[in-house]
Amino acid sequence: MASLSLYYILISKTKNNFLKIFVLSLLTTYVFTFAFYLFDAWHNSDSILFEYIYGHKLKDWYSLEFSDGIFGSQPKKDVLELFSFLKEKTTKEARIIIEDSRYGKLGGNIMALASYFTDKYYLGGFYQGILIESDTWFVDGIIFGRNITDYTETELEKKFNDYNVKWVVVWSNSSKKFFSSSKNFKKLYETSGGLFQVYEYIDIKPSYITLESGRAELKILNDNKMVINLTDVKKGENILIRFRHENYWHAFYNGKELKIENCGILMCLKAPDSESYSITLIYEEGNLLKIGKMISLISLVVLISQILL
Numbered sequence: 136m137a138s139l140s141l142y143y144i145l146i147s148k149t150k151n152n153f154l155k156i157f158v159l160s161l162l163t164t165y166v167f168t169f170a171f172y173l174f175d176a177w178h179n180s181d182s183i184l185f186e187y188i189y190g191h192k193l194k195d196w197y198s199l200e201f202s203d204g205i206f207g208s209q210p211k212k213d214v215l216e217l218f219s220f221l222k223e224k225t226t227k228e229a230r231i232i233i234e235d236s237r238y239g240k241l242g243g244n245i246m247a248l249a250s251y252f253t254d255k256y257y258l259g260g261f262y263q264g265i266l267i268e269s270d271t272w273f274v275d276g277i278i279f280g281r282n283i284t285d286y287t288e289t290e291l292e293k294k295f296n297d298y299n300v301k302w303v304v305v306w307s308n309s310s311k312k313f314f315s316s317s318k319n320f321k322k323l324y325e326t327s328g329g330l331f332q333v334y335e336y337i338d339i340k341p342s343y344i345t346l347e348s349g350r351a352e353l354k355i356l357n358d359n360k361m362v363i364n365l366t367d368v369k370k371g372e373n374i375l376i377r378f379r380h381e382n383y384w385h386a387f388y389n390g391k392e393l394k395i396e397n398c399g400i401l402m403c404l405k406a407p408d409s410e411s412y413s414i415t416l417i418y419e420e421g422n423l424l425k426i427g428k429m430i431s432l433i434s435l436v437v438l439i440s441q442i443l444l
Contacts, residue, residue: 213330214245217304220324220333222253227356229301229341232258234273234310241306241330258298271298271400276309283313292319295336297399299343299377303334345375346406354413361416370409376402376416387415 225231235246250257258271276283279294294300303320305311314320314334324333344351348369355362363376378384380402386393388407393414396403407414 211241211328211330213326213328214241216326217331217333218249218252220326221249221255221302221304224323225253225255225302227256229299229339230256230258231302231304232273232278232295232298232300233304234276234278234306236306237274258300273303276307278310283310286313288317288319292336292338296339297377297401299339299341301336301339301341303336304331305334306331343377345377347372359418363414363416364411365406365414366411368406368409368411370406372406374404374406374414376404378402381418383419385417385419387417388412 221231231249233246233249235241249255258273271279273279278286278291283291295303302323303314305314311332314332315322317334319336319338320334321337322332323335325331342351343353343356344363346365346368349365349367349372351366351368351374352364353361354364361376361378363374365374368374375398379400380395380397384395384402386395386404389412391407393404393407395416404414
């Protein structure tokens with residue numbers, strides 16, 4: 136939308152030259168910035184800067200299969216099979232973690248859309264219900280910031296319990312070898328091309344809420360609201376909520392706001408009362424998101440005005 140607005144501003148007959156100069160300045164800045172990153176990558180094929188910005192080393196682009204994967208007429212067959220299996224055979228009671236590739240080995244970055252196509256919760260990604268933190272990615276045999284071969288089964292199982300992960304999707308040989316030899320992970324599925332394998336962590340007790348006593352149920356969960364039903368809890372006990380801690384979440388009980396603390400990257404709070412009751416968490420947008428929406432709205436207004444003029 137913003138791009139279309141800029142286009143109409145530049146081709147319109149408006150006499151507001153300042154606006155055109157401003158837009159051209161933005162475009163020039165973007166072009167020169169990209170050229171700088173490209174030159175840096177051309178000068179140094181292992182440029183960390185280019186890889187950080189665009190997700191791949193420049194030299195890796197040369198080896199992408201543009202006749203296959205998402206660059207062809209459709210995603211890889213194994214990807215479609217995987218998404219179909221995850222949608223039908225997993226639930227929202229726990230998260231899924233997928234081993235991705237930064238080097239185009241899965242046909243691009245389509246794995247980031249798994250949550251959209253399967254309507255499930257994932258560890259690492261773009262959608263709500265997902266933990267996004269530097270050490271929660273699983274990429275090219277590196278999981279939680281370490282090579283998977285450096286883990287013991289107990290260490291990795293603790294991570295899965297901490298983040299409520301029940302299913303794991305792997306493609307690299309090292310990851311397949313690790314999970315196939317683990318007694319607490321059961322192989323559920325393998326795609327027809329042999330690219331992906333899906334394992335289930337069988338010892339987990341799925342829950343997004345952990346209590347010291349009593350029971351908890353996550354009754355409502357969406358982008359803006361959580362409702363947690365608590366039963367037989369004790370006042371003052373710790374409630375661990377296995378979602379990423381953000382300052383935009385606010386917890387309420389009987390109309391009073393509760394303090395949400397940061398427990399690692401997760402949220403936790405103290406039970407405000409004993410017995411059984413509900414706690415509601417509301418997500419309030421930050422100023423940057425509000426500004427972004429305002430910019431989008433302004434872009435839409437400018438676009439419409441330029442079309443009508």
